[in-house]
Amino acid sequence: MKPVAAYADVLRIEEHGWPTNLPSSTYDAIRQGAAIDPDAPALSFFMSADKLGETEVWNYRDLLRRITQTANAFHELGLRKDDVIAFVLPNLPETHFTIWGGEATAIVAAFNPLLEARTLAALLTAAGAKALVTLAPFPGVDLWSRLQPELAGIDSLQHIVQVNLADRVQGPAKEMARQAQQGEVKKLHGDGGVQAGLPAHVAVHDFWTIVDRQEGDRLCSDRQIVAEDVSSLFCTGGTTGLPKIAMRQHGAEVANAWSATAFLGDIIGPGKTLFCGLPLFHVNGVIVTGLVPFSKGAHVVLGTPQGYRGDGVVAGFWEIVEHFKINFFSGVPTLYAGLLLTPVGAHDISSLEYGLCGAAPMPVEMFRKFQEVTGLQILEGYGLTEAICVSSINPSQGERRIGSIGLRLPGQAMKAVMLDDEGHYSRDCAVDEVGLLAISGPNLFCGYLSAEHNEGLWLDCGDGRRWLNTGDLGRQDADGYFWLTGRKKELIIRGGHNIDPATIEEVLHQHPDVQLAAAIGRPDAYAGELPVAYVQLKQGSRTTEEELAEFARARIGERAAQPKFIRLIDRIPLTTVGKLFKPALKKREIKDAIADALWNAEIEFVEVSVVEEPGQGTRIGVDLTNAEDEDRARVVIGNFSYPFSIRTTKNL
CATH class of the missing domain: 3.40.50.12780 (ANL, N-terminal domain)
Structure with a gap:
């Protein structure tokens, strides 16, 4: 075959x-x-x-x-x-x-x-x-x-x-x-x-x-x-x-x-x-x-x-x-x-x-x-556990597009869709338009053991098929290749281990001095992501980051989920309806991770920027001090899974 x-x-x-x-x-x-x-x-x-x-x-x-x-x-x-x-x-x-x-x-x-x-x-x-x-x-x-x-x-x-x-x-x-x-x-x-x-x-x-x-x-x-x-x-x-x-x-x-x-x-x-x-x-x-x-x-x-x-x-x-x-x-x-x-x-x-x-x-x-x-x-x-294992692969005999997750497998449908404000299917996405990835086919699992986890799991796309809401954001290009642009479900993936942010947040919220906690993934060139927790303390509290880290280590059952860093912050950003607004924290960690990598490589730079481009997801921009550092900077930034651009600011 x-x-x-x-x-x-x-x-x-x-x-x-x-x-x-x-x-x-x-x-x-x-x-x-x-x-x-x-x-x-x-x-x-x-x-x-x-x-x-x-x-x-x-x-x-x-x-x-x-x-x-x-x-x-x-x-x-x-x-x-x-x-x-x-x-x-x-x-x-x-x-x-x-x-x-x-x-x-x-x-x-x-x-x-x-x-x-x-x-x-x-x-x-x-x-x-x-x-x-x-x-x-x-x-x-x-x-x-x-x-x-x-x-x-x-x-x-x-x-x-x-x-x-x-x-x-x-x-x-x-x-x-x-x-x-x-x-x-x-x-x-x-x-x-x-x-x-x-x-x-x-x-x-x-x-x-x-x-x-x-x-x-x-x-x-x-x-x-x-x-x-x-x-x-x-x-x-x-x-x-x-x-x-x-x-x-x-x-x-x-x-x-x-x-x-x-x-x-x-x-x-x-x-x-x-x-x-x-x-x-x-x-x-x-x-x-x-x-x-x-x-x-x-x-x-x-x-x-x-x-x-x-x-x-x-x-x-x-x-x-x-x-x-x-x-x-x-x-x-x-x-x-x-x-x-x-x-x-x-x-x-x-x-x-x-x-x-x-x-x-x-x-x-x-x-x-x-x-x-x-x-x-x-x-x-x-792939997803919920879709048994594999849903798309880059073809071995065709064009392997770096950064893409490849073509969908035969026998299982996969597409990007737009949802309305209530989370219901609205329409299929156009070519290269970012939406929620949905999968349908005989490879889908039959649900979670606990019924409460199945809420919002399935989508009705009006075609009589059962579609799985993957929680991942992506797009499909004109040649059928899929590209991930983000994870709506906010899982932190550390060296292939899926870490639910709630695993960290719920433990930190048990601490008497914690007002709010938000866990996100920090980009890492080796592990993919490392768990990091932002904490807003109650007024008057004097708890330190080290004390909170020890508190979390003693209570989080999975070692991979224990936060690499805990960062105290005056106020965790919230949406207009009072939900944690993690994209702002995520941008901060991406910027900090890229900057650290450049500093460690002794590459001088003026600024690292993180922007969300319509249809393309997160993109990194770096302004270097010296043009001769550009090749080394490309190697350093290329170790992270984000598209990027580099420009040089001339010395005055």
Whole structure:
């Protein structure tokens, strides 16, 4: 299948109509992929970047068998179609087995193991988790010790399935690892073991003990999964202290995988190898380097439990590419920034074809420099948890427009629309006119778990279709390419992590001296954005920025959401109806970030301006003191994801 090269190719694919023979479930999609060549490598895993020679490999026959056994193990525990199996795990083979085996049995809920324990407990309670798959106690790993004290308060929980990291140790060190693990259990819970630290009604199981005893050639449940069955729950930005929980269906996940493969063509398929370094609690890791390749018979390399954050992964990335002959990987701008600091050296990276970049806009200068240094083609894209994962990508075989999020995928409609003052659809936008991005298609999720979060979620555009209000602002050019110009929903995106400003604001409002608090994203050349909070104190208060920062750190469950800076301000700007007016604060941070970057580069300038241009969004203007600094200034400012112009003010 040829990849999409232009918008006309998207339309041509759609002329054939929606496929009538798509699998009804993610399990069937993987089973179809496994049938292409059961002996082909499907999943490889290495624990450490300095031990690539100890990589474990599962072919497609083994992968499907392990997924089936895991599904049967969950069924044996009494888990059924509408039950929730949550996992709080790093990137491990068991994580994939849990995701796809869990979806074949019940509903899988993915949660970030880096969250604070009380936040995880609140999410598990909100999801109604009946089973939890997580790590067993292990020396040097604090996940269980953090989480265990909170589990007694989760009324729905009946089963804990523990993945033992000692099982991943190979060779003579395996027995030593098992003894160390048992010692950790005794240190935490005494002779009573893990069960002693849990309520009597919560049963504890070892993952491989319950999986290995299962049949692997069929689903013992005889379940007939239909496309409308809920398959998974994933967190996304919310309007309260906890993230929203998005409900996704089997048919929607399969539809998005089909759309992505129809767009990418033979980039992903038999004989192709993809590297997965993004976390498997995030939709990109699960879909782009999970369901998509598994459904097409490609090979996925899973690198270390911490993925790209693992010791030596970024530093040794080119060696990993050479060793496994990686063809494709997916990352966020911060990853590409890190790889730019890692020389390719003598490594043979000729196997690399494409890198997918999403989660946040990639700075133009970083884009240019990366392709110049590595020769790798980067495909910028756009996606949402609510639309399963991918909605648009720059074409691999056509024009890749730097700064654009590309062409929409076949089978899902996408457009910019204008809303009236009450938030209702008014009309479609003209070419290059900025409006709210809306998406429609079989890849849409079915709503948030909490009904209150669904208000204003869907748009009626008068065509009988269901349109998702993405909350993002953008435009579509004459050739079908989409361009993001802002985020109406005001999420802060830090290194690919979605941070709801309310998570920060609600905590700061708990401080007795705080009158108003407004959290925004500060542009950052490495992380994309950093959370910054502006605070207006009550009259007479003497609280300091440092005291407020400590207050916030102690109460914000997600480390990434803890504000990088807290700025005291006399008066936070408000709209005429009394709402926080964040654009004024955002402009201030953009200006300050650009100025700091120029100062750090020792580039003299007269002024940095930030303006909103109709139809184009935010634009930076810089007046330099010396013309000879212009080239260096372009490099510095190009590391931020804003269009800009430079002029020189002559010395008098």
